[in-house]
Amino acid sequence: MNLSEFHSCAICPRECRIDRTRAKGYCQAGTELCINLAQLHFGEEPPISGTRGSGTIFFSHCNLRCVFCQNYKISLQGQGRSISTNELLSLFYTLQQQGAHNINLVTPTHYSMILREIIAQAKADRLTIPVLWNSSGYEKVSSLQQMKGLIDIYLPDFKYYHPVYAKKYSGAGDYPVVALNALREMVSQCGFLQLDAEGIAQKGVLVRLLVLPHALAGTQNSLRLLADEFGPDLPLSLMAQYYPAGRAKEYPELNRGITTAEYQAVLDVAQALGFTHIYTQELSSDDSWTPDFVTYESQSIAQTGEFK
Numbered sequence: 001m002n003l004s005e006f007h008s009c010a011i012c013p014r015e016c017r018i019d020r021t022r023a024k025g026y027c028q029a030g031t032e033l034c035i036n037l038a039q040l041h042f043g044e045e046p047p048i049s050g051t052r053g054s055g056t057i058f059f060s061h062c063n064l065r066c067v068f069c070q071n072y073k074i075s076l077q078g079q080g081r082s083i084s085t086n087e088l089l090s091l092f093y094t095l096q097q098q099g100a101h102n103i104n105l106v107t108p109t110h111y112s113m114i115l116r117e118i119i120a121q122a123k124a125d126r127l128t129i130p131v132l133w134n135s136s137g138y139e140k141v142s143s144l145q146q147m148k149g150l151i152d153i154y155l156p157d158f159k160y161y162h163p164v165y166a167k168k169y170s171g172a173g174d175y176p177v178v179a180l181n182a183l184r185e186m187v188s189q190c191g192f193l194q195l196d197a198e199g200i201a202q203k204g205v206l207v208r209l210l211v212l213p214h215a216l217a218g219t220q221n222s223l224r225l226l227a228d229e230f231g232p233d234l235p236l237s238l239m240a241q242y243y244p245a246g247r248a249k250e251y252p253e254l255n256r257g258i259t260t261a262e263y264q265a266v267l268d269v270a271q272a273l274g275f276t277h278i279y280t281q282e283l284s285s286d287d288s289w290t291p292d293f294v295t296y297e298s299q300s301i302a303q304t305g306e307f308k
């Protein structure tokens with residue numbers, strides 16, 4: 001493996017410029033791939049999970065490190081194990097053999113330089129299912145350009161509209177600008193999400209927007225921005241699954257789930273803007289948060305036009 005990109009790491013917008021062979025940057029990742037979990041996952045949006053599951057691989061560490069991360073043990077605490085490139089390659093084939101509709105790389109950005117080579121090798125060999133890049137959206141255009149032709153489906157978040165909250169909760173005041181540029185690059189590479197005759201995603205971009213309490217993500221404004229930029233055919237996943245995980249309890253305003261009114265306000269704006277391809281999540285009937293309400297694993301997502 002070529003280690004040159006590790007010696008002064010600038011693979012993501014943090015541009016730490018540290019030598020990852022000797023020290024840790026903002027993401028805390030070293031030079032070895034580290035994963036927490038690889039399995040068929042059925043809790044993604046319907047065209048991603050399909051009937052046989054998404055071949056999900058969770059990478060340890062993260063370059064965004066949101067205080068409310070629902071996978072904080074993996075992303076913030078770095079739980080996981082080192083894995084060789086050959087082992088990862090084998091995992092791709094195993095998941096494919098198990099029937100996965102895709103290889104779903106979760107939080108992969110800080111390993112881009114390694115993953116490029118592995119994906120290219122897999123595609124040249126016997127990987128035939130789509131490769132999905134499931135990221136925070138906090139990525140450099142130049143890094144994404146090097147993934148061109150390797151990634152079939154992009155599943156980025158668009159987390160914040162307001163720089164002040166991006167800074168406060170993710171230490172990235174430039175997130176809204178960076179994520180919009182990243183999204184432009186993803187759409188230019190792959191277009192909007194395309195499904196096959198069975199309704200399974202084959203190619204394209206699907207954008208995730210996680211609604212935060214008190215409208216702190218600025219989701220309604222993000223929707224207006226995305227409609228202006230990409231038009232109403234941009235496929236969206238409007239996520240209601242927020243709960244106060246990680247360090248969220250240190251921020252009183254983040255220390256509850258969202259209310260039905262908060263979520264409905266987002267759906268109303270999406271509908272008013274004329275978005276045509278939206279996946280929604282069911283919220284519990286009362287406004288109280290409980291730990292098992294719309295969790296990542298048990299979420300219920302429905303394809304709409306009509307809103308749930």
Ligand code: SF4
Nearest residue numbers: 009012015016025027
């Ligand atoms: S990938 Fe990690 S070390 Fe490299 S620039 Fe980003 S945060 Fe810093």
